[in-house]
Amino acid sequence: MDTQSFDMMEGSSSSLKYGQRLMQKFGKPMNGAQPPDYGVFCCNEEFSDVRITVGDTTYFGHRIVLASTSEVFQTMLSSIWCTTSDLHLEETGDCEEVFPEFLEFLYTWKVKLNEENVIPLGLLADKYLVKDLASLCVDFMVAEVCSENAIPWFRFSLKYDVxxxxxxxxxxxxxxxxxxxxxxxxxxxxxxxxxxxxxxxxxxxxxxxxxxxxxxxxxxxxxxxxxxxxxxxxxxxxxxxxxxxxxxxxxxxxxxxxxxxxxxxxxxxxxxxxxxxxxxxxxxxxxxxxxxxxxxVPRIYTDRCGTTFNTTTFWEHYFQTPSHMSAKYGAILKWKYQNRKPNELDLLPSPVSALGNLVPFKLRVIRLTKRERNGFAEVKIMNDTVNLVSTYGPCIDMGVSFGYENDIKKHGLTVVILPDGFPI
Known part of the structure; x- marks a missing residue:
């Protein structure tokens, strides 16, 4: 099952029923019905047949619920392995704190995620093989990567192979x-x-x-x-x-x-x-x-292979890209951008062969700007296309800017020209 982003709730949290998630993805619940909601029995001593101790806290559980939602609990609570009604679980401090939320998910299939609880909940989900909770945690993190958490979450993804x-x-x-x-x-x-x-x-x-x-x-x-x-x-x-x-x-x-x-x-x-x-x-x-x-293979060099300009300031804007990072033919490429043609970039003059003909080649054109998010202006790739420059018109279609107009006005537009044909 591919990881997909899920609806984000107010306060950078997510609350989604398991059955609703299946409906969104497959159009109908698995096995023809939604899992039952046992929320009223969560941590309730009534009908409880197992006690779970985590740190200094004891929770009342129900074997049928735990075993049906977690393969690990199913094994731990089987008659072969478990001869007592008491389970003692050793968890790290962060996992101890979110264990009530983890237990509630097993009973209700609902969870509220935020940047503080998503990792310990994800670790518990992975440890006890609660795959749907693990998937929700990964989905949340993928959707919420930002300048503050990108480094620690990058290290987390390496450690746990996410x-x-x-x-x-x-x-x-x-x-x-x-x-x-x-x-x-x-x-x-x-x-x-x-x-x-x-x-x-x-x-x-x-x-x-x-x-x-x-x-x-x-x-x-x-x-x-x-x-x-x-x-x-x-x-x-x-x-x-x-x-x-x-x-x-x-x-x-x-x-x-x-x-x-x-x-x-x-x-x-x-x-x-x-x-x-x-x-x-x-x-x-x-x-x-x-x-x-x-x-x-050149990276996305904003100075050496491109330029940044504000389309509301320049009527015509010229720049050039170095020969060894522009085309396989070693030509220094000179470009002209005109406001009256906001989606076109003209090549001036055109590289020619020894016979005087225009040398056709493919160029990778990357357009980017910045967008404000949580007070940080993050880079957004608008277009990344490959264009063939040939005898039939030495200009590049830069594509439209739908949805980015305000960002370009505030942060400017960057265009980078790279050779095509190399894997990154």
């Missing part, structure tokens, strides 16, 4: 990379965690030098001596740097950085890759299965 949450967090952090880097939040990550973030092809940044600066900031956040483990960390993190996307001037600056002086010899292969690429280009096609392939 793929849907991992995908949402890594995308959110990547799109808002400058915020997480400048605010110092990335230094909270372990080496392996930061490496996963820096590997992302969805990172929105000014240039690849922002990745270098993130590594330097991470290094300086800890007062550690130069030791073998630190050397290993630096090599691992620099493995995520897309060296060919650094300019020769960038490489020169990196080699002179005092923070990296002890590691220059270790980083020579990266520098060599960059210099070779700028001298000779790709040369021959690199097979996608080659792990080094991603080094030649």
């Amino acid at each position: 793929d849907a949450l991992y995908d949402k967090c890594i995308t959110y952090i990547s799109h808002n990379f400058e915020h997480f880097n400048n605010s110092g939040k990335l230094v909270e990550l372990e080496t392996s965690e930061l490496s996963l973030v820096l590997d992302s092809g969805a990172i929105v940044c000014k240039s690849e030098m922002d990745i270098i600066q993130a590594i330097i900031r991470w290094m300086k956040a800890y007062d550690r001596p130069v030791q073998e483990t630190l050397r290993d960390d630096i090599v691992k993190l620099f493995g995520s740097v897309r060296a060919p996307m650094l300019s020769p001037d960038d490489i020169d600056k990196i080699e002179k950085m005092k923070e990296l002086q002890d590691f220059v010899m270790l980083l020579l292969p990266k520098f060599y890759m960059s210099y070779k690429y700028h001298s000779f280009g790709l040369g021959v096609p690199i097979p996608p299965e080659d792990k080094k392939f991603k080094n030649y």
Whole structure:
């Protein structure tokens, strides 16, 4: 069953009956009926045949309800394993606090989620195999990822292997990379965690030098001596740097950085890759299965591969993208945007072949702006399309901006031009 977002209630919470959820997804309840609501019996001593002790608190339970909603309780309460009416459960402090809510869900199939209780409820749901509650918790977290929780929830998703949450967090952090880097939040990550973030092809940044600066900031956040483990960390993190996307001037600056002086010899292969690429280009096609392939794929560089402008200010706006990050043919691409053609981007002049004909190629065009959410201006990708530039019209259709007009007016419009044909 694929994880899907669910209706959010006031106060960043969700309350949804299990049967209603099935109706929304399948059009009819499973097995032809909704699960019964035993809420009146929750923690009620009447008809209770089992006592559950969690920490210093004892709850009254009913075997038939617990066994029918949790495979783990079913095993624990079977006559083979359980010879007493008392269950003693050991839970962490956070899970102890939300255990009444967890128990109530087993009886009522209702739950109110918020950022404080969603993780412990999710852990209890996973531990006792209450799959529908676990799914609701994941759905809630995926829908509520924001600047404040993205880092801790990213780490949570890695620890407990929650793929849907991992995908949402890594995308959110990547799109808002400058915020997480400048605010110092990335230094909270372990080496392996930061490496996963820096590997992302969805990172929105000014240039690849922002990745270098993130590594330097991470290094300086800890007062550690130069030791073998630190050397290993630096090599691992620099493995995520897309060296060919650094300019020769960038490489020169990196080699002179005092923070990296002890590691220059270790980083020579990266520098060599960059210099070779700028001298000779790709040369021959690199097979996608080659792990080094991603080094030649530009990220979403807002300065080097694009520009940001306000459509209410500029009548005509010109910018250009570097040859090695614009097209396979190594042409410097010059663009013109006109307010009277808000959905078009003109290529001026057109790259031509040796025969004087326009060189056709595909370009990936990314349009983005920002939206206010909880006081934070988060990056929103508006359009991400592939356009063929050919003899029949050297211009790009940038798409419409329905729903983003106010955001563009406040934060401006960013257009990034990237080569197509490379996997991210």
